[in-house]
Amino acid sequence: MSEDNELKLTAYRVHNTPSMPIVPASIQRTWMSQTNDRFAYRCLPLTIANQHGWFILNTHKIRVVWNGGSGLDALTIVCKAGPKNTNVPAISHFGDGVLTWPLNYIFRTPPGYNLWARGPSNYAKDGIAPLEGIIETDWSVATFTMNWKMTTVNVPVDFEIGEPICMITPVKRGEAENFIPVMRDLSEEPELKKAFEDWSASRNKFNADLARRAPEAVESKWQRDYTQGVTPTGQRAADHQVKLEIRPFDGTTDKFVPTGEPRV
Numbered sequence: 001m002s003e004d005n006e007l008k009l010t011a012y013r014v015h016n017t018p019s020m021p022i023v024p025a026s027i028q029r030t031w032m033s034q035t036n037d038r039f040a041y042r043c044l045p046l047t048i049a050n051q052h053g054w055f056i057l058n059t060h061k062i063r064v065v066w067n068g069g070s071g072l073d074a075l076t077i078v079c080k081a082g083p084k085n086t087n088v089p090a091i092s093h094f095g096d097g098v099l100t101w102p103l104n105y106i107f108r109t110p111p112g113y114n115l116w117a118r119g120p121s122n123y124a125k126d127g128i129a130p131l132e133g134i135i136e137t138d139w140s141v142a143t144f145t146m147n148w149k150m151t152t153v154n155v156p157v158d159f160e161i162g163e164p165i166c167m168i169t170p171v172k173r174g175e176a177e178n179f180i181p182v183m184r185d186l187s188e189e190p191e192l193k194k195a196f197e198d199w200s201a202s203r204n205k206f207n208a209d210l211a212r213r214a215p216e217a218v219e220s221k222w223q224r225d226y227t228q229g230v231t232p233t234g235q236r237a238a239d240h241q242v243k244l245e246i247r248p249f250d251g252t253t254d255k256f257v258p259t260g261e262p263r264v
Helices: 036-042 044-050 190-211 215-220
Strands: 010-013 022-024 054-057 061-066 075-081 098-102 105-108 113-118 128-130 133-135 145-150 157-159 164-172
Touching: 036 044, 145 164
Parallel strands: none
Antiparallel strands: 010 105, 022 054, 054 164, 061 075, 061 157, 098 145, 113 133, 113 164, 128 145
């Protein structure tokens, strides 16, 4: 791809103060690492989604408690650690138990591309849920905020230093609207029907072999056809991905850099 055709995502720092770092999203999730034999990482759709964008990382250890009210004072936010002489990155701005993270960036995407801001994919956090937004960052001159909605009352929720509080992914504007949804019976596509039946039979046999502790199935542990991008008949996908190579932002000069891996 030539330089003129490169898809660039630019983050402009608004204020000359340490900003929350932006890093390629990690494949790791704590709950996935804690599954038996790290079994969850065998699900390729999960791991691809984990990496599909960039994390914005928290810079302070904060604790937030919601008393159930709708006012701005219904949230209590306490900073327990973090860089000195910098503001606590989360505030009560909207009320109704919404925790708001102002972001010190104006983002620019190529013409026709939005930026999808959401919580880290496949990331569960007790007591609070991320809210999602899609922003037209190819023209907007405003910053935007990342927001989380408290779901429990009088239960403390902690955000750690280095924890991702936002995940950003460019999406092409209007693309979902351009799709024409169609419903059909599988019998109308004999070739696809046969391929599905072959896969189903293969899956049933593997599960039966695994249940009776057949040595080959036990050694394999799971079927790898999808991970390898191949059908049960050996047909290979033309453009199969097993990992993403999300590039880091260049020109990063922030003084604050979290130590260790992002807490996910």
